[in-house]
Amino acid sequence: MLLGYARTSTLDQQAGLEAQHRELAAAGVEKLFSEQVSSVDVARREALESALDYLRDGDTLIVTKLDRLARSVAHLLQIVDRIEAKGASLRIMAMNLDTSTPTGKLMLTMLGAIGQFEREVMLERQREGIAKAKAEGKYRGRKPTAREKGDEVRKLHAEGRTPKQIVEKLGISRASVFRLLKEEA
The missing domain is CATH 3.40.50.1390 (Resolvase, N-terminal catalytic domain)
Structure with a gap:
């Protein structure tokens, strides 16, 4: 077949x-x-x-x-x-x-x-281009969305919310919640 x-x-x-x-x-x-x-x-x-x-x-x-x-x-x-x-x-x-x-x-x-x-050569060129753009100040990467919610994460945690509840409320990853809480300590 x-x-x-x-x-x-x-x-x-x-x-x-x-x-x-x-x-x-x-x-x-x-x-x-x-x-x-x-x-x-x-x-x-x-x-x-x-x-x-x-x-x-x-x-x-x-x-x-x-x-x-x-x-x-x-x-x-x-x-x-x-x-x-x-x-x-x-x-x-x-x-x-x-x-x-x-x-x-x-x-x-x-x-x-x-x-x-061919794919590896293309990826290498891409990395080189990004490094050059960063050096020239033209590339910043994606905007860190979780960091902007750091105050909200800490506030919700202080109110007694669980990490799972914080994730659901703010729409950020569980790892981000723990990272932000760890930075506070």
Whole structure:
């Protein structure tokens, strides 16, 4: 059976998701798993987990592009191991790559490593750009919202409110409440 997996990082990318659906349907996918969630948020990639659980001996999981499936080489190899443990294979359409062959497995590992390298170089450039902007006084980061509520946290705590009640009332994290109370001491 041919199974398809489609993913976009955000809900704003509806056209990209629909394009993946069309490509997978044209490839003959019989069952499609689809989601709109960041690849980094592994805990919430429920459709990918469902697809991997659904795979049976002889099945093929098809994705349009490698970056729709995995966030790193290590993650990619984990996924491929799970697929192969079920006697299934992976096909990546954009690369014309199929892990049912030894060459396909080799190419997948090499291309995954190159993709991870490119991402790491991009992140390094981003960090350098942020450091430069900070040095020039053009970058301040996000505004610390919890610190502004320090007086309210201390007041509510003095009134006998529990940290949980403070979190619910002020809409800040539990860690922020404890940090602000600790700074007071």
